[in-house]
Amino acid sequence: MSPITPPAGSKSFVVGVDVGGTKIAAGVVDANGQVYGRVKIPTDTSQPERTLQSIIIAITATLREAEVNPSHVSAVGLGIPGKVDPVRGISLLAVNLGWHDIPVKQRLEEALDLPCWLENDVSVAALGESLYGAGRGLENFLYLSLGTGVAARMILAGQLYRGSNGLAGEIGHAIVVPDGPQCLCGARGCLEALISGPALVKQAQEEIRAGKRTILKETWLHEPQPLAEQIFAAALQGDDVAQQLLTGAGKRLANTIYLLAMTFDPQAVVLGGGLARADGPFFATVCSEVVRKLEQSPIFREIFSPKSLLLSDLKLDAGILGAASLARTRLKNPKRGYNKGVLSRG
Amino acid sequence: MSPITPPAGSKSFVVGVDVGGTKIAAGVVDANGQVYGRVKIPTDTSQPERTLQSIIIAITATLREAEVNPSHVSAVGLGIPGKVDPVRGISLLAVNLGWHDIPVKQRLEEALDLPCWLENDVSVAALGESLYGAGRGLENFLYLSLGTGVAARMILAGQLYRGSNGLAGEIGHAIVVPDGPQCLCGARGCLEALISGPALVKQAQEEIRAGKRTILKETWLHEPQPLAEQIFAAALQGDDVAQQLLTGAGKRLANTIYLLAMTFDPQAVVLGGGLARADGPFFATVCSEVVRKLEQSPIFREIFSPKSLLLSDLKLDAGILGAASLARTRLKNPKRGYNKGVLSRG
Numbered sequence: 001m002s003p004i005t006p007p008a009g010s011k012s013f014v015v016g017v018d019v020g021g022t023k024i025a026a027g028v029v030d031a032n033g034q035v036y037g038r039v040k041i042p043t044d045t046s047q048p049e050r051t052l053q054s055i056i057i058a059i060t061a062t063l064r065e066a067e068v069n070p071s072h073v074s075a076v077g078l079g080i081p082g083k084v085d086p087v088r089g090i091s092l093l094a095v096n097l098g099w100h101d102i103p104v105k106q107r108l109e110e111a112l113d114l115p116c117w118l119e120n121d122v123s124v125a126a127l128g129e130s131l132y133g134a135g136r137g138l139e140n141f142l143y144l145s146l147g148t149g150v151a152a153r154m155i156l157a158g159q160l161y162r163g164s165n166g167l168a169g170e171i172g173h174a175i176v177v178p179d180g181p182q183c184l185c186g187a188r189g190c191l192e193a194l195i196s197g198p199a200l201v202k203q204a205q206e207e208i209r210a211g212k213r214t215i216l217k218e219t220w221l222h223e224p225q226p227l228a229e230q231i232f233a234a235a236l237q238g239d240d241v242a243q244q245l246l247t248g249a250g251k252r253l254a255n256t257i258y259l260l261a262m263t264f265d266p267q268a269v270v271l272g273g274g275l276a277r278a279d280g281p282f283f284a285t286v287c288s289e290v291v292r293k294l295e296q297s298p299i300f301r302e303i304f305s306p307k308s309l310l311l312s313d314l315k316l317d318a319g320i321l322g323a324a325s326l327a328r329t330r331l332k333n334p335k336r337g338y339n340k341g342v343l344s345r346g
Numbered sequence: 347m348s349p350i351t352p353p354a355g356s357k358s359f360v361v362g363v364d365v366g367g368t369k370i371a372a373g374v375v376d377a378n379g380q381v382y383g384r385v386k387i388p389t390d391t392s393q394p395e396r397t398l399q400s401i402i403i404a405i406t407a408t409l410r411e412a413e414v415n416p417s418h419v420s421a422v423g424l425g426i427p428g429k430v431d432p433v434r435g436i437s438l439l440a441v442n443l444g445w446h447d448i449p450v451k452q453r454l455e456e457a458l459d460l461p462c463w464l465e466n467d468v469s470v471a472a473l474g475e476s477l478y479g480a481g482r483g484l485e486n487f488l489y490l491s492l493g494t495g496v497a498a499r500m501i502l503a504g505q506l507y508r509g510s511n512g513l514a515g516e517i518g519h520a521i522v523v524p525d526g527p528q529c530l531c532g533a534r535g536c537l538e539a540l541i542s543g544p545a546l547v548k549q550a551q552e553e554i555r556a557g558k559r560t561i562l563k564e565t566w567l568h569e570p571q572p573l574a575e576q577i578f579a580a581a582l583q584g585d586d587v588a589q590q591l592l593t594g595a596g597k598r599l600a601n602t603i604y605l606l607a608m609t610f611d612p613q614a615v616v617l618g619g620g621l622a623r624a625d626g627p628f629f630a631t632v633c634s635e636v637v638r639k640l641e642q643s644p645i646f647r648e649i650f651s652p653k654s655l656l657l658s659d660l661k662l663d664a665g666i667l668g669a670a671s672l673a674r675t676r677l678k679n680p681k682r683g684y685n686k687g688v689l690s691r692g
Contacts, residue, residue: 139686140510152609156507157686163611164486165648173645174608187643262520263498263609265509265687297533299519302511340485340503341611 013068014327015059015114017078018121018319021045021096021148025316026058028066028073029324033132035317037066043097051097052104056111076108076116077327079124079319081149083166086119087338095184096148117330119343121319122169123160125272125312126153127343128322130160133314134270141266144257147273150192152260160343168341171256172196191256195249197228197275204231207241214241228275235280243281250285257286258293261304272312283311359414360673361405361460363424364467364665367391367442367494371662372404374412374419375670379478381663383412389443397443398450402457422454422462423673425470425665427495429512432465433684441530442494463676465689467665468515469506471618471658472499473689474668476506479660480616487612489658490603493619496538498606506689514687517602518542537602541595543574543621550577553587560587574621581626589627596631603632604639607650618658629657 016035018025024043027035039061044050055078063070082094089105091097108116119127126143129135135143135155143153150172154161161168172192173185180189181199193199205226208217215234220226234242257269277283290309294301312318326343362381364371370389373381385407390396401424409416428440435451437443454462465473472489475481481489481501489499496518500507507514518538519531526535527545539545551572554563561580566572580588603615623629636655640647658664672689 156502157505157688159503161502161610163649164613165611167645167649168611169609170611170645171605171609173643174605175639175643185643185645187645190643259517259520259605260609263515263517263606264507265511265514265516267510293521297519297521297531297536299513299516299531299533303509303513342503 013066013073014324014331015062015073015076016320016322016324016327017055017058017076018124018316018323019043019055019078019080019097020121021081024054024058025320026062027317027320027324028062028068029321031328033321033324035320036068037062037064038317038320039065040316045096045098048097048099048102051099052102052107052111055104055108059108059112073114075327075331076112076114077124077323077325077330078104078108078116078118079121079323079326080104080118081121084118084120086117086166086343087335089116089118091118115327115331117327117334119323119326120166122149122151123153123162123343124322124326125318126155126270126322127160127325128314128318128320129270129272129312130155131325132321133318134310134312135268138267140264141268141270142260142264143270143272144253144260144276145273146195146197146253146271146275148197150196154264154266156264156342162338162341162343164341171260176252191252195252200228200231200245200249200275201226203245204241207245212241215239216242232275232277232280232282235282246280246282247285250282251289253282254286254289254293257290257309258300261308262297262300265303266308268308268310270310270312272315272318276311278311359412359419360670360677361408361419361422362666362668362670362673363401363404363422364470364662364669365389365401365424365426365443366467367427370400370404371666372408373663373666373670374408374414375667377674379667379670381666382414383408383410384663384666385411386662391442391444394443394445394448397445398448398453398457401450401454405454405458419460421673421677422458422460423470423669423671423676424450424454424462424464425467425669425672426450426464427467430464430466432463432512432689433681435462435464437464461673461677463673463680465669465672466512468495468497469499469508469689470668470672471664472501472616472668473506473671474660474664474666475616475618475658476501477671478667479664480656480658481614484613486610487614487616488606488610489616489618490599490606490622491619492541492543492599492617492621494543496542500610500612502610502688508684508687508689510687517606522598537598541598546574546577546591546595546621547572549591550587553591558587561585562588578621578623578626578628581628592626592628593631596628597635599628600632600635600639603636603655604646607654608643608646611649612654614654614656616656616658618660618664622657624657 027038083092091102122145135141152169177189181193183190183193373384429438437448468491481487498515523535527539529536529539
């Protein structure tokens with residue numbers, strides 16, 4: 001197969017990279033949002049230097065896989081977990097990567113000889129959904145990421161709203177149960193400590209220890225790292241403990257969606273991340289609780305309807321596509337919008 | 347006194363009007379935000395036609411008081427309670443005016459022979475604060491109006507964010523106590539049904555009926571319309587019932603401020619409206635509860651500090667100034683931003 005070639009003289013490809021605590025996904029993206037040569041490799045988090053190497057390996061691998069002529073690639077965009085300084089290109093704090101003040105942009109640009117830009121991973125996924133996914137064509141919507149972490153991102157007036165410190169939408173760390181379970185952020189009873197993947201696993205393990213009957217006991221007997229996905233599978237098999245946990249989490253999430261929708265009056269709420277799936281009691285509970293709120297509140301009915309609740313239709317590609325679009329936008333204007341607390345979509 | 351005259355050939359005055367359920371405030375505003383000839387007249391809400399007449403009376407009265415040459419006035423801006431269609435200039439629903447689908451813009455333009463624009467009254471007050479008040483110079487802040495109603499408005503990236511249906515920030519109708527007290531919106535347990543002025547009066551009256559000792563019993567004995575302001579006065583005199591009510595309301599408000607700040611990552615939260623005052627247990631409780639949340643949550647500490655909580659420094663003029671700036675902006679561009687769910691500040 002010969003390399004994919006854009007029109008002569010143009011540099012119309014960018015690389016989008018979604019850096020996670022366990023895996024790095026990368027792809028080469030053309031100007032229409034087509035992804036080529038997707039790769040997914042494990043993240044080496046043993047040392048910051050090695051994590052940077054993993055990213056470089058992912059980028060070179062996707063360029064090879066996509067068979068794109070490197071001279072046709074103009075930039076690299078990256079979604080990085082945690083707090084990011086997007087103008088200086090620094091990862092300020094990424095707990096699950098073990099990063100603190102890592103000059104990612106500078107290091108990658110030296111290694112790759114391509115301009116690189118970074119943003120928070122959830123922000124980048126929201127951008128991806130807004131350009132190519134469930135939020136396509138919407139001026140105002142919320143993207144809710146449910147997985148290892150819980151966070152919202154807001155596309156308002158066609159731009160990603162970042163807030164004054166880049167922390168807008170960090171509602172996973174809103175305390176919803178005073179003196180509730182310990183959260184990684186240092187507080188207790190944060191939403192993330194109640195409904196994230198790791199929080200659900202912890203709750204299921206407590207049920208097992210308390211002697212409750214559940215097939216998860218067998219599933220996790222020899223499992224070094226139990227996964228929230230396995231709770232979803234157990235619930236679909238009719239497991240009581242799994243169903244109750246997911247129903248409880250669904251109720252909490254529905255309340256969060258309700259409060260966010262009443263606050264933002266958005267055109268839609270898009271659920272993304274590993275736990276956003278249509279099957280099983282979790283999403284069913286979210287939907288039925290939202291319907292219950294609609295019945296109770298006339299003003300909520302003016303704002304929202306069951307049709308306003310959407311599931312991501314990009315899944316893993318949301319991060320790659322959003323990171324790629326970030327790179328395209330920043331190529332044109334490296335700082336646009338950041339002084340006002342927003343990130344322009346295009 | 348001779349009429350105030352702007353530089354020859356310019357039409358540099360606009361009229362700002364703040365229409366309330368009991369009073370209409372109006373003023374003539376120059377290009378620097380100086381207010382002349384403030385007037386305040388009672389609102390006649392006996393019929394929609396008479397309410398429109400009250401507005402016209404207020405506008406003619408302020409023009410007379412300010413002694414401005416009418417030929418130097420270029421437009422009228424109005425803040426109207428409830429839901430407004432700002433592009434067509436229609437009051438869609440204003441419960442306390444008894445208005446439903448009133449073509450305010452058209453009717454006033456016929457009567458005054460001046461271009462008129464309207465917006466929701468809280469939005470207009472937020473604009474006023476953002477241009478001339480506590481939010482001056484801030485790109486991102488929240489304005490919280492506390493009075494007969496409870497609502498938030500968001501200035502984000504220097505613009506007022508309206509939402510998809512113009513209902514962004516209507517958090518007064520977020521249900522915070524399931525099956526709680528009846529709210530005017532039709533739902534039960536809304537924030538507004540718990541901490542608004544009328545809600546506080548109702549709670550105090552229930553305490554009186556339950557036989558609690560309070561000076562409010564005397565105060566309200568021959569009062570046809572008891573006021574929340576009197577609860578504030580009683581609390582300052584050491585009245586237990588008044589203090590407990592305001593402490594309870596302060597706690598609820600602090601929680602709302604906390605959740606909004608965690609969501610928006612704003613530079614400040616500005617409290618306005620009749621109940622936003624620094625004296626007594628209400629604001630003291632809000633402040634101490636915010637400090638408690640700051641102690642509990644490291645991420646809240648990155649976003650907020652006690653200095654981020656501000657009281658309006660415009661009071662009544664916020665509405666007049668915001669309405670005037672609305673008129674100026676719309677004169678230049680009648681529809682700018684509305685298609686995206688925002689209202690440009692200037």
